[in-house]
Amino acid sequence: LLQEHRDTLIDELWLDHDLGGDDSILPVVTLxxxxxxxxxxxRIGMVYVHSANPxxxxxxxxxxxxxxxxxRRATA
Incomplete structure (x- = not known):
């Protein structure tokens, strides 16, 4: 999805570290x-990281x- 919007300003990108099972957001972070x-x-205005895994x-x-x-780290 990020590649599809490669040259577009993304106002906010919300990332959760743990995606279920052994999957994590780290491949996106690497990209x-x-x-x-x-x-x-x-081009991202703000990346918000929310996760129950500190x-x-x-x-x-x-x-x-x-x-x-x-x-920014988003907390509940």
């Missing part, structure tokens, strides 16, 4: 990191912040 590394980061959420926040994405 965002690689895009920034290659000098073409996705360690996983912090990993996502730290990884994306390192690449200058605007990131």
């Amino acid at each position: 965002l990191e690689e895009a920034a590394f290659n000098g073409r980061p996705f 360690t996983g959420a912090e990993t996502v926040v730290r990884s994306l912040t390192r690449w200058n994405y605007q990131v």
Whole structure:
């Protein structure tokens, strides 16, 4: 879905670390990191990370912040 909107400004992107079973959002985080590394980061206004997994959420926040994405941890 991100690739379909590659050149579009995405106002908000909401990410949850744990997706069920052994799946996590980390492949999407890697895609965002690689895009920034290659000098073409996705145009995202704010990435919100919400997760019941505090360690996983912090990993996502730290990884994306390192690449200058605007990131906030959303809490309930």
